[in-house]
Amino acid sequence: MQALQFSATGSLDTLQLHGLAKPVPAAGEVLVEVRATGVNPSDIKNVLGLFPYTTTPRIPGRDFAGVIVEGPEQLLGQAVWGGSGQGFGFYRDGCHAQYVAVPVNAVTPLPKSLTFAQAATCGVPFITAWDALERSHVKAGTRLLIIGAGAVAKAAQVLAEARGADVVMAARRADVVQSLQAQGIKAFQLSQEGQLPEQARQHFKQQAPEVIFETTGFWLAAAVNTVDTFGRVAIIAAPKDGVISLSSLNLYRRGGSIVGINSLLYSLEECAQMLKRIGEAFDAGLPAPSGFVELPLSQAVAAYQQVSAGAAEKIVLIP
Known part of the structure; x- marks a missing residue:
């Protein structure tokens, strides 16, 4: 072969x-x-x-x-x-x-x-996104902010929409945001880290997001300062040195959780079970x-x- x-x-x-x-x-x-x-x-x-x-x-x-x-x-x-x-x-x-x-x-x-x-x-993007949504308990009505617009972020958006979540995406580049908005996706352009809490609240009717899926590796500290009380921040990436400075004080005072997502932790058999569920979502109308x-x-x-x-x-x- x-x-x-x-x-x-x-x-x-x-x-x-x-x-x-x-x-x-x-x-x-x-x-x-x-x-x-x-x-x-x-x-x-x-x-x-x-x-x-x-x-x-x-x-x-x-x-x-x-x-x-x-x-x-x-x-x-x-x-x-x-x-x-x-x-x-x-x-x-x-x-x-x-x-x-x-x-x-x-x-x-x-x-x-x-x-x-x-x-x-x-496979990889949808399994990663599915795991993030499952382990951060995204369901109908959940206020979900997705930071980034790569393959995993886009998979998370369609899967979360199918669950009935209230989904907003955020990206750095204006052209990316415009492209998302042209597809009917709620999105805004990221500004300074300190402005993320207010930007997010503006897009969730003055409420903080219950879950933030940070897919870029550079907005974790800002996400911790943005997520709602008892909120969850799911992450799949980090800077090259793996080091991020964030306030543990801000995290525990709001009762927040950070959820690490890594598809390589699952066996092929476990991934097949996730793909089965994802396949059911496609056959139920998820966009191809x-x-x-x-x-x-x-x-x-x-x-x-x-x-x-x-x-x-x-x-x-x-x-």
């Missing part, structure tokens, strides 16, 4: 497309013919050596959609999606290949409302993903370079 593989971490120069043996599924596993697989920023960071547990040589790739071609007879030919779990693409071969072997419970039926390519864009680029697997190395250079559009590889 054709597969992307890197022989060492530290540089994208070690990435190459190889002809490798097709995986042989072990007992309790299925072999999936990959029809589409997404490229995530964490895939690039993986090759660059930013995850200490990565082993090489390794096939990267965390999200896929495809068809079961080997495994229990009743599952053969079933369209499925999966990925994003602990170790997948890091110390277990991932899915940037024509085939991937995974535990039978690590896949779930493909939503009827999504194509293979659409499904392949969802759009605005992504499809490239053949033969252009995978170039795709990694584009994402590393800051490509704005999601890239999906088609084996």
